[in-house]
Amino acid sequence: MSGHSDERIQVTRDGEVAIVTIDNPGRRNALGRQMRLALRDTIHQLMVADSESRAIVLTGAGGQFSAGADISEMTKRTVLQSREILDESCQVVREMLSGPKPVVAAVEGSAFGAGLSLAVATDHLVAASNARFCAAFMRIGLLPDTGILWTLPKKIGMSKARELLSLAREIDGVEAGRIGLANQVVEPGQALSAAIDYARALAQQPPLGMALLKSALTWSTEDMDAALRAEIDFQPILRQSRDHLEAASAFIEKRAPVFIGQ
Structure with a gap:
């Protein structure tokens, strides 16, 4: 994967937590093509090559999460050009879903369109009570994209996902918590600290x-056989891991375990 950088994708640290900030507040953190590529490469780097972090927080600057795709870049494209750009967006989602480290979204303000798709693709979502969520794609005659056709039904169920995707209805953070879209709902201005x-x-x-x-939750929960196969494939690996043996010893010795990822 070739490296792409964009100063509007910022990474800071809080101990073992890497905080990725979409920093384009003048456009409510709308994502242009170069920003999406930089976000993809940043998430990949943190997931694969960064030994300092064990969890990732994704947020937006200026009290907004992301308004979605940058409308100013939505000039007329050929079908093949559009396919290439959509594939790049899906690569961002694939990095978050397939990577080994958990990702937590901290949502203040709006998470609309592809911004909502990014938030839904995280493992856990913390929302301000007055945050606004909307799968706005149908408002402009487009299919919901950036992975949300897969992620949203898995997170909130097919019936509710159909409603939100079809009607493009806005909901706030409180309702997001009620329907299971948000794991935690906090006071306005507190989403980032709670997510950290x-x-x-x-x-x-x-x-x-x-x-x-x-991996098991992302790829092996579509039917019973896949879920059971994940147990059979993965559990023996973990039973032989140093972390499992350390946890067993710590339990016997009545101390906190120290995990090293082996």
Whole structure:
């Protein structure tokens, strides 16, 4: 994968938590093509090559998560050009879903269109009570994209997903919590700090176990046989891991385990 950089995708650190910020507040953190490529490469780098972080927080600058795709770039394209750009967007989602580290979204303000898709593709979502969520694609005659056809039904169920995707209805953070879109709902202005706390707790879990749990939940829950096969394939690996043996020893010795991801 070739490297792409964009100063509007920022990475900061809070211990073992990497915080990725979409920093384009003048356009409500709308994502242009170069920003999407930089976000993809940033998530990939954090997932695969970064040894300092064990969890990732995705957020937006200026009190907004993301308004979605940058409308100013939506000039007329050929079908093949559009396919290439959509594939790049899907690569961002694939990096978050397939990567071994948990990703937590911190949503203030609006998460619309592809911005909502990014938030839904995270493992856990923390929302301000007054945040606004909308799958706005149908408002402009487009198919919901950036992975949301897969992720939203898995998160909130097919019936509710059909409603939100078909009607492009806005909901706030409180309703997002009620329907299971948000894992935690907090006061306005508190989403990032709450998401970092959430990510810190996830970072304390055994890294190898977390990686295989993410894989099982993402790819092996469509039917009973796939779920059982994930148990049979993954559990023996974890039973032989140093982290499992450390946890067993820590339990016997009445101390906190120290996990190293092996």
